[in-house]
Amino acid sequence: MKNQIIIHSTEDQARIALLEDGELAQLFIQSEENQRTVGNIHVAKVHKVMSGIKAAFIDMGTPKDAFLHFSDAGDHLDEYIAMLNGKNAIPNHAKPDLKNKEKLANHQKQALAGKILRNGQKLLVQIVKEPIGSKGPRISTDITIAGRFLVLIPMGDYIAVSKKISNYKERRRLKNVLGDMVPDGFGVIVRTVAQGQDEKAIEDDLRDVLRKWEKILDKLETAKPPSLLHRDLDM
Template identity: 40%
Template sequence: MLQDKRLIEYHFDRNDTNYSVGDIFLGTVKKVMPGLNAAFIDIGYQKDAFLHYGDLGEQFPSMMKWSKGVQSQKITTGALKTFQFEGTLDKVGKAADVFKKGQQLLVQIVKEPISTKGPRLSMDISMAGRYLVLVPFSNTISVSKKIVSKTERERLKRLIASIKPDNFGVIIRTVAEGREVAELDKDMQSMTANWETLFQTLRTAKPNDKVLGELGRSSSMLRDLLNESFDSITVDSAPMYEEMRSYLQKIAPDKLGLLKLHTGKVKVFEHVGLEKQLKTLFGKTVTVPGGGYLVIEHTEALHVIDVNSGNKSNQESDQEATALMINMLAAKEVARQLRLRDMGGIIVVDFIDMKSAESRKKVEDAVRDVMKHDKARFTILPITKFGLLQITRQRVRPAENIVTGEVCPTCGGTGKISASILVTDEIDNSIEDLLVTQNQSGISLYVHPFLHAYYTKGLVSKQMKWYLKYYKWVKVMKDTSLGLTDYRIEDERGEEIELQSPAAAMSRLQDREVEELTD
């Protein structure tokens, strides 16, 4: 997600895992842990998932009764209109009293597997829609605290009370503010259909089966983040474009015009200037716009961010003013980095020492002001006398981390470098081989920006010399994701051409020269 062309959120969809926040499974109790007041649940993941007694929800007895009834075929409808509720769960009870080894439970993932831990589970099941969240076995209607107008809160409660199914509770999300009953009813019907799907799947489900899957990462992000401030949504995959188009058609038909399919030959991240930002924003050291830099360290227990002044230490008249100026700039970048990397758990920020309590409060307020746009829940404690700011931020997914230390493309990390200047000879040989020997045309050469300048700049550029020599035009394109000595060549259909090794190309060229000398 970009704001004023600057990256503020980056999500990576891990296709190697089948476990996402919001997925509902039929789990099996593997081990009861009285000391933790919890149980470990098998949902098919390599590490058993964790279910604490406090995450069972008040309606745990009703949920157990309903799921057993569905599996035994005694309950024949997904509607809860005639379902008789059980009593509520004792809030201070013990796990050993409700869990039994081998017991089957309907559970929902609330936190993805992180580090060495398995998923975190809840039995307080809910289904999120665009404007509403549906909560079975409840009759409560609650409204987001961010909707502050008393009139609007009452209006929304009245509307939802008239359209919600019996024995289902509803949480009204912030984006529902100002929406008409038709839009809310459409959202309600969609979630009710999801509940019906869960009911039908549960009837024949086996232990560890996924009973109901959450939307794909892209669609769920649109559901949760899309608002009036969006200017465009760009996709570079035709199947993903169709998926998102059909989802937008359902949830926000008026936003269809924002969705664009990127079909250019230049990669979409390269086209919008994202490759460079990704490489500079995810390293251990991050430059702060306006002055100073951050050093970010990740440990098992917490994340540590150190603020340094860099070359901005002499801009103000005294030490306190200098520290405040750098800390204010760093505070905004710290808040942005937390959201960008999706860092959660405990974060400790070591600001430059400030003697004034007023200065410390200004920096703390600056962090809070930028983080108010963050979707994750967070708590910020006052800055200590040592200049340490402690933050806790909701962690539901592993923190994003991009390895930005590049392995030398020439030596491959061995420390032995052959002459990198030979890359231009290799490219020249490959171009000649493709254009003359293989009679290719319409080819595109992708190179590092430095090499792009080498081939395209000048009165008679190397690119023009190729044209004058072969009478075929070679497109030369920048690709900042490539190393200085890396390159790739694509044909007119945009498919990469498999090249022989540089050594083989050089050998073939030498053979040709020998033949010419012999002749």
């Protein structure tokens, strides 16, 4: 059976068609009114850092500021801030901890996030939880881009395979396939549906998520925060 996914996206609506042997099997329609936002990537601005609650409120242009808990700040917060604001945006008192950040315990990493974040900084963020009631969306600075078989992790440096793929030989095969494909400075998580897929299918998916990341970087050059850079259409 030959499967195809066709995506047509406009500013206010996205249509996703799943074809099986050329016949329409499923159709997904997302309009502006009912569109999910989890997975969307924005360039935003730090509105208020509140170290007392280990969080920051982020201006994303939504009715309510987004909520960034320091535990969601990720391992590459400093790299993204330097990329968007320049190296001088990293406070001097945070730099000693950054030299050994891989060795820090979780509570120390959260404290470091509080040192790095400053009001007015530009920030690349991804929505991880929809807004509820009077609360704004919850966000992370651990950016990921989902493909059909892979999840791309910019700034990452590892290849991980879904735990649901339990066969040792298949796990090793998938890691070996990706070992020579993944560019330096990127990490990849192999999704469960990649099991049994051939090298070309995996390579095509990797190229697709890398293209999406390049488009995000292109938009970043001219986008002013707050702006939507990438709308996630992962099903």
